[in-house]
Amino acid sequence: xxxxxxxxxxxxxxxxxxxxxxxxxNGTYWVxxxxxxxxxxxxxxxxxxxxxxxxxxxxxxxxxxxLSYLTVGIQTAVHLTAGVVRMPLRWYVPAAVAGxxxxxxxxxxxxxxxxxxxxxxxxxxxxxxAVVALxxxxxxxxxxxxxRRRDRSPVPQATAS
Numbered sequence: 001x002x003x004x005x006x007x008x009x010x011x012x013x014x015x016x017x018x019x020x021x022x023x024x025x026n027g028t029y030w031v032x033x034x035x036x037x038x039x040x041x042x043x044x045x046x047x048x049x050x051x052x053x054x055x056x057x058x059x060x061x062x063x064x065x066x067l068s069y070l071t072v073g074i075q076t077a078v079h080l081t082a083g084v085v086r087m088p089l090r091w092y093v094p095a096a097v098a099g100x101x102x103x104x105x106x107x108x109x110x111x112x113x114x115x116x117x118x119x120x121x122x123x124x125x126x127x128x129x130a131v132v133a134l135x136x137x138x139x140x141x142x143x144x145x146x147x148r149r150r151d152r153s154p155v156p157q158a159t160a161s
Contacts, residue, residue: 010108017104021104025069025099032082032083033083053080054081065092066098
């Protein structure tokens, strides 16, 4: 499937990816709107993830929806939470369109290039192996940096009375 997508011209790949992102995110949003009763059970099992999604939505509003397309792991929780808290469609839809377009551009360029490199690596091309190795190193470094920043949270200082 991905090799077929990678063979398409950019604009066709972009449209296919954009449509899939819009269907997925809006479907998740509407599941959230319709499944408020089940939310408590889901939240009980995924408390930390849903708490992060709720905090992100409270802090950033519709920008959280757009930015969620750049994340892995919290994206679905943000869209589901947006539905559960009944974010108005006049805010959600433009944010979802912008995020879907951003995701489609990134995936149609860099993402498909990595897939093509992976396929070339499987076929034995040395440059494919190099590109895949560089991509994996970049992901690992980004993960380490993100974890260190998160762990460096400010420590509250005791005040003398």
